[in-house]
Amino acid sequence: MKLSYKLYPFLNQDSNKKSIGDIIILHGLFGSSKNWVTVGKFLSEFGNVYTLDQRNHGDSPHSAEHSIQVMAGDLEEFILTHQIQKPVLLGHSMGGLVAMYFDLTHPGLLQELIIQDIAPRSYPFAYDNEIASMSFPLVGFSSRTEIDQEMAKFVSDSFIRQFLQMSLERKEDGSYHWKLNVDGLNHARRVFEDVFTFDQTSETPTLFLLGGESDYIRESDFSLMDRFFDKNQKVRIKGGGHYIHFTHQKEYLDQLGKWLQSEFT
Structure with a gap:
């Protein structure tokens, strides 16, 4: 499926700063690229930023088929169509599940992985x-x-x-x-179930950026993060919930900037 997207071209006022490459953002359930304007503009200081509308969301086509696996397939088509090489992939919630599944099933394709407030496990459809x-x-x-x-x-x-x-x-x-x-x-109520049922592990440098008070993360999730992602770092934003890119935006952007600067310098 061809996804709708917004592009924020690389723009840094420091002429000595070079692009780290392309960055792709995947929103969560009920979201769209409209939720990521501020983050997209901020990350464009590091590289070209693509904020996608996943299927059944935003301006992308509707389909009766909706699963993490098919959304990962949509992402693969997007990357191939736009000839993107070694992107940084940021995913929130449902988008984070897609991002983790994609990385685990496409080893070596990503440069970096950033996962916001979700763990590699099944979740109930509590909506x-x-x-x-x-x-x-x-x-x-x-x-x-x-x-x-x-x-x-x-x-x-x-x-x-x-x-x-x-x-x-x-x-x-x-x-x-x-x-x-x-x-x-x-009608896609099992979308978050039985996704990570394999033993594949990832060597992609991974940042888990988590809300310190989030209902989506439990203590046992940290061992799952370590099990699937060998090179991961976990950062918890104190007092934050599931939508830290809105509610704790300054600290969220600061943490993104620190991670990208440390990984690409």
């Missing part, structure tokens, strides 16, 4: 409320405020609602629709 908040008919709603009020009946957290609404689009006739394939994602 019934989010799906419900995007499943009611949008006919008759005249503003985003009205839609938000209806969504609040299912998702009380305003941050999560605002995150979801980044995929809410208004048509020329004034009506609204979801760019996400909500029904398709609802």
